[in-house]
Amino acid sequence: MAKTILTADDSASMRQMVTFTLKGAGYEVVEAVDGKDGLSMISQSKVDMIITDLNMPNMDGIEMIRNVRTMPQYKFIPIILLTTESQDGKKKEGKAAGATGWITKPFKPEQLLAVVKKVLK
Amino acid sequence: MDVQRQAFKEEAYELLAELETSLLELEETPDDMEQIGRVFRAMHTIKGSGAMFGFEDIADFTHNVETVFDQVRGGSIRVTRELVNLTLSARDHIKDLLDEGGGADEIKANGIIVSLRNLLVQDDADEEAEAEALPEIVHAEPAVPGPVVTCRIRFRPAPDIFASGTNPLLLLNELREMGECSVTAHTEDIPPLKDLDPEACYIFWDIILTTSHGTNAIKDVFIFVLDDCELTIDIVDDGERVVDGAHPDRLGEILVRRGDLSDKHLQKALESQDRLGEILIKEKTASRAAVVSALAEQEQVKKRIAQRKETAVSTSIRVPADKLDQLVDLVGELVTVQARLSEKAATETDADLVAIAEEVEMLTGGLRDNAMSIRMLQIGTTFSNFKRLVRDLSGELGKKIELTTTGGDTELDKTVIERLKDPLVHIIRNSIDHGIESPDVRKAAGKPETGTIHLKAQHSGANVLIEISDNGKGIDAEVIRQKATEKGIIPIDADLSEREVLNLIFSPGFSTASKVTDLSGRGVGMDVVKNSIEALRGSIELVSRKGEGTTITLKLPLTLAIIDGLLVTIGGDYFVLPLASVDECVELPRNRDEKRNGRNILNVRGEIVPFIRLRKEYGIQVDRPELEHVVIMETNGKRVGFVVDHVIGGHQTVIKNLGSAFKKARDISGATILGDGTVALIIDVNKILDF
Structure with a gap:
């Protein structure tokens, strides 16, 4: 069965790009517009991995990761944080919150797939 | 990508409209953190997505505004009328860039950037953060593989590694894809069940990897966990050590060098008669996993050195070329004589003679292959x-x-x-x-x-x-x-x-x-x-x-002097076809021609194969046998049949030139002498097909 990945991003064009790339590689994708939306989506149906943007309204990526890790069923799933170059400190903060890894924008579709392959069984 | 660029533009226009509203509201209530956050996020999204979809100019410009608002968000810059004005003109400039109509004024843009930078509060912490920038996945497949080295990798993840969603096994699998790899798990740290935390990682691994990807590529595998693990990568074989006196390190040496065993314990163990590894395990001076892993390293390095030894020795003697030519000539003669011997022995009842003939045949085959391989460059x-x-x-x-x-x-x-x-x-x-x-x-x-x-x-x-x-x-x-x-x-x-x-x-x-x-x-x-x-x-x-x-x-x-041939007869004469291009042999019933109106086409398991009658080609008048054979050969990617009378079998063919008298015989590439002294002609398949 295809693995399901949640992508949380307030930018529609980013969501579209991530979804397009992952679906092309055979993954199922669900989209959320911010951290809060993401949390409610994953509590309704199970996902196997989360790719989240850092800066989002309502709830940002790092807070979302902290919340996800408190949910027993998501304690160990891979979570990838999308950041920009200027936010190296944020990567560490994200890591401390429970992120598995990170991708820096801008990235190419192949890079996204390489990282997904790296962390998702 | 064009669709995605379009999607980005639509999104950016929306964000710019929102941005305007937020900025105007911010002018009224300069301390509204929510509005500040909104402006920052809008700039951040435009920058991030802009770079993703090829709007580098927009991303670069917006970066300046974003940086300022990051500091506003952090409280080091206050919102002033000047800042709002500046940001509004920055917003207009981004819109001009998005329009791609050439309305963007670069001089004005530089002015905005300079004014924005002047607002920035110098922050040492920022620079520090940049200095220890975290590595990036660049998905780098090395274009040119480097030298093949054997590395010993010890990967000891932090006990809480699972909490970040990392699966160490996936990392090990990634290493396995990089080359020959043996993995030993150290389980000695696993506590008794009552003390065990099921969510902690107690295992660590020794990996012996032979790869051409280089140590940086190995580090890249662990990129996300570098801060959460102990990782050592040592090159144990650099791909150059050749055997001259050198031997792969002994088990004890490896263990001592790694710090898994003290020199004193090693010496004591060596004095006993048992195998070193068994003693160490028995005496609990080194764990079983440590020994198994060290043995794996020894094995892998030994193998690599042995491979190199083979190649190193193969270039050691220089012999004049004509001596080799002579050797091959002599082997050729020997093969011919041996064929005669085998033929003679086949008709004799003397068991000894048959045994000798068989042995000579085997030895000649070995000698022939060997002589040929000496001529290989x-x-x-x-x-x-x-x-x-x-x-x-x-x-x-x-x-x-x-x-x-x-x-x-x-x-x-x-x-x-x-x-x-x-x-x-x-x-x-x-x-x-x-x-x-x-x-x-x-x-x-x-x-x-x-x-x-x-x-x-x-x-x-x-x-x-x-x-x-x-x-x-x-x-x-x-x-x-x-x-x-x-x-x-x-x-x-x-x-x-x-x-x-x-x-x-x-x-x-x-x-x-x-x-x-x-x-x-x-x-x-x-x-x-x-x-x-x-x-x-x-x-x-x-x-x-x-x-x-x-x-x-x-x-x-591969060679010109001797080939494996397929011996066939047509009307009592012998011919040789090069066996390497022979696909298969099928039978051709005599009454077939009537059925096909004389067309030279054969149906082989549903495939249409054209054929040539060699008898006609060489003008052989002798009557056709009841059952002819078709030798199907593949040449230039096509399958073509050659009709012969009988297929005799494989034949070690020593090629002799026909000499200048037969220069015009274009479809014969040479001749060979059979065991009974008969001459067989070697057919040049490509030439026949050319005509």
């Missing part, structure tokens, strides 16, 4: 000679060309290599002269300025394939067709496939060079190349795509 030296040729000629023509080679270690008979050189020079010259375009033409066509000619050699059964490919302009089949029609090589209405048309350039008198240069167009065409290759009992094949390049493949026999 690596084609790499010939390949590297062309580097200079390409360099000089491309310089003369003002072209940029790089020569790359693979399979230089492929071995071919010395004579074949010698006689291959001229045809190769001609083909490469053609590529330089007509194939690779000049740098500006290449650039205009969207190709890299430097063209590539690639030489590749590889084994394919009893043949060696040599491929000469370039990424030049390719050959236009239509031009070839026109030229061939003009020169009367083909009739104007000839119905030829593209492949057949392209292969017309091997026809005598064909040359498409529009001007005569020093290089090719010296009156020697590709037909001469084809003849030289066929004289080596090889074949030539050309594939080309207009605009993409041309590939010429030469298929050559």
Whole structure:
């Protein structure tokens, strides 16, 4: 069965790009517009991995990761944080919150797939 | 991507509209953190997504505004009327850039950037954060594989590694994909069940990896966990140590060097008689996993050194070439005599004689293979000679060309290599002269300025394939067709496939060079190349795509002196067909012709195979037997049948030249002497098909 990945991003064009790339590689994708939306989506149906943007309204990526890790069923799933170059400190903060890894924008579709392959069984 | 660019633009316009509203509200309530956050996020999204979808100018410009608002968010800059004004003009500039109508004013933009930077509060912490920037996944496949090294990797993840969603097994799998890899898990730290935290990682691993990817690529595997693990990578074999006196490190040495065992314990253990590893485990001075892992390292390094030893020794004696030629001649004679002996023994009842004959046959086979292999040379030296040729000629023509080679270690008979050189020079010259375009033409066509000619050699059964490919302009089949029609090589209405048309350039008198240069167009065409290759009992094949390049493949026999042949008879005469190209033999009933109205076509398991009657070809008048045989051979990618009377079987064929008296016998490539002294002719399959 295809693995399901949640992508949380307030930018529609980013969501579209991530979804397009992952679906092309055979993954199922669900989209959320911010951290809060993401949390409610994953509590309704199970996902196997989360790719989240850092800066989002309502709830940002790092807070979302902290919340996800408190949910027993998501304690160990891979979570990838999308950041920009200027936010190296944020990567560490994200890591401390429970992120598995990170991708820096801008990235190419192949890079996204390489990282997904790296962390998702 | 265009759809995605469009999606980004729509989104950015929306964000800019929101941004305007937020900024105006912010002017009224400068301390509204929510509005500040909104402005920051809008800028952040425009920057991040802009860079993703190719709007680098927008991303670069927006970065400045984002930086300022990051500090506003952090409380180090206050919102003022000036800041709002500046941000509003920045917003307008981003909109101009998005419109792509050329309305963007660069001077004004620089003014905005300068004013924004002046607002920034210098923050040392920022610089510090940049200094220890975290590594990035660049998804780098090394273009050129480095030297093959063997590394010992110890990977000890932090106990809480699972909490970040990391699966260490996936990392180990990634290493396994990089080369020969043995993994040993150390389980000695696992506590008794009552103390065990099921969510902690107690295991660590020793990995012995032989890879050409380099240590940086190994580190990249662990990129996300570098801060959460102990990782040591040691090169235990650098790929150069050869055996001269050196031996792979002993188990004890490895354990001591790693710090898994003290020197004192090692010495004590060595004094006992048991195997070292067993003692250490028994005495609990080293864990079982440590010993198993050290043994794996020893094994892997030993193997690598042994491989190198083989290659190092193979180049040690120099012998004059004519001695080798003589040796092969003598072996040839011996093979002939041995065939006679075997034939004689087959009719005798003396068991001893039969046994001796069989043994001689076996030994002769071994001697023959050995003598042949001595004459084998690596084609790499010939390949590297062309580097200079390409360099000089491309310089003369003002072209940029790089020569790359693979399979230089492929071995071919010395004579074949010698006689291959001229045809190769001609083909490469053609590529330089007509194939690779000049740098500006290449650039205009969207190709890299430097063209590539690639030489590749590889084994394919009893043949060696040599491929000469370039990424030049390719050959236009239509031009070839026109030229061939003009020169009367083909009739104007000839119905030829593209492949057949392209292969017309091997026809005598064909040359498409529009001007005569020093290089090719010296009156020697590709037909001469084809003849030289066929004289080596090889074949030539050309594939080309207009605009993409041309590939010429030469298929050559491994050796010229002795071949494996298939012995057949036609009307009492013996003939030999080269066994390497024989696909299968089928029967041909005599009454078949009536059924097919005399057409020479055979149905082999649903496949239509044309055939040639060798009896007719050689004008043999003797009556046909009741049941004929068809030997189906593959040549130039086609299957063709040859009808013979009887198939006798495999035959070690020592090739003798026919001599100048038979120069005109074009479809016979030589002769061989059978065990009873009869002469059998060797059929040149390619030549027959040419007529």
